[in-house]
Amino acid sequence: MTGYRPLLFSIAYGMTGSVGDAEDIVQDAFLGMTRARNAGTAITDPKAYLTTTVTRLGIDHLRSARVRRETYVGDWLPEPVVAHAGEPGPAEHAELADSLSMAFLVLLESLSPVERAVLMLREVFGYGYQDVARITGKSEVNCRQILARARQRIATGRQARGGAPSSARRAEGEELARRFFEAAEGGDMDALLGMLAPDVVLRGDGGGKAQAIGRPAAGAPRVGKLLVAGLRRVLKLGVSVRTAWVNGGPGAVMYDAEGRVAAVVELDVADGVVQAVHSVVNPDKLRHLGPVSDVARLPNT
Structure with missing residues (x-):
């Protein structure tokens, strides 16, 4: 079960931009699955269950954090995920793609929580529309429309703010x-x-x-x-x-x-x-x- 943590942390971090909040969300997802099983719920696909839970908790977190972000003093940047050469660290254990650079996470702030979730799942983690729809609770048609809007906002924001996802090896x-x-x-x-x-x-x-x-x-x-x-x-x-x-x-x-x-x-x-x-x-x-x-x-x- 711990093998799912890198993916789950990456999704939660991509949604929140916070290391601490991402870790809490992942922990809550595991606890929720344990409680569900203890209550007699049959969970045949733990990875799908946890991914869905983490994404929806991330959406809820962003909705509650919106006011705090709007009143933030100065320029907002995500909490950094750091790994020193040759040393273990969060970045070594999380599937942090190049597209989770700070520049990209700042651009994601222009999206609604659901738009952010759809774009992250589809563009960063490569989920198909059927899975994105299941995870977010939207229809496939709706997810395609949401992704189109999110892509447009990101493209506009990138032109206005500068910066691009890192491509350096x-x-x-x-x-x-x-x-x-x-x-x-x-x-x-x-x-x-x-x-x-x-x-x-x-x-x-x-x-x-x-x-x-x-x-x-x-x-x-x-x-x-x-x-x-x-x-x-x-x-x-x-x-x-x-x-x-x-x-x-x-x-x-x-x-x-x-x-x-x-x-x-x-x-x-x-x-x-x-x-x-x-x-x-x-x-x-x-x-x-x-x-x-x-x-x-x-x-x-």
């Missing part, structure tokens, strides 16, 4: 991330600009609790300067950078002098260059990774 992505952060730390603007797409976008999520840019910044020169200035500032505070695999793509985790997590950065890579940079410093979104640093925390938070 892991080895290539890790090497690019190493060179990228070395250039940023060393203030090598020429090298950095050579790795940035002309219309690259930088987004930061501080949640009103940590220092982050107030709104997305666009354009290679501006983003390059912000990255160099930001890294120069935190390096003076004893912060170190360790490359990692974040949301199925290259990135890094920043640690303070005491080894506490200060930030997670994800790079969306396509065509050999960085299309978008996402930096999560909101302490609430880093706690699942270990003790959280206060080097970026805003006063009185």
Whole structure:
């Protein structure tokens, strides 16, 4: 039964953008199945039962979280899923596809909960329309209509926001991330600009609790300067950078002098260059990774 957890976690995380909420939803699904069996319900296909339960719990979660998202302070980014090279971690155990990059999850925020579920099941996890209909409780015809609307919204959002799902293979992505952060730390603007797409976008999520840019910044020169200035500032505070695999793509985790997590950065890579940079410093979104640093925390938070 535990073999289903990677898929279930990935669906729940894709629906919520939260590691903690995804883990809770998966646990609730298993508990629900146990209770159903104890009550005498015959479950012939546990995987189908659990997938349906996780998806519907994800839909319910999004409906209740809508107001919180609308009042969120600053730019919203999902909680990062991190794996260091050679070490086990959530990303090693979850079927996190490239399309679950932060850029893609941000785009999914424009969809209704049901649209998000249909698009995730069909486009990311490859379920047929019959299964999508069964899982969401909609007709196949309705699911096709829902998917068409969702695709259009995602296409429009991608044009407006920039960024694309990562297409870099892991080895290539890790090497690019190493060179990228070395250039940023060393203030090598020429090298950095050579790795940035002309219309690259930088987004930061501080949640009103940590220092982050107030709104997305666009354009290679501006983003390059912000990255160099930001890294120069935190390096003076004893912060170190360790490359990692974040949301199925290259990135890094920043640690303070005491080894506490200060930030997670994800790079969306396509065509050999960085299309978008996402930096999560909101302490609430880093706690699942270990003790959280206060080097970026805003006063009185």
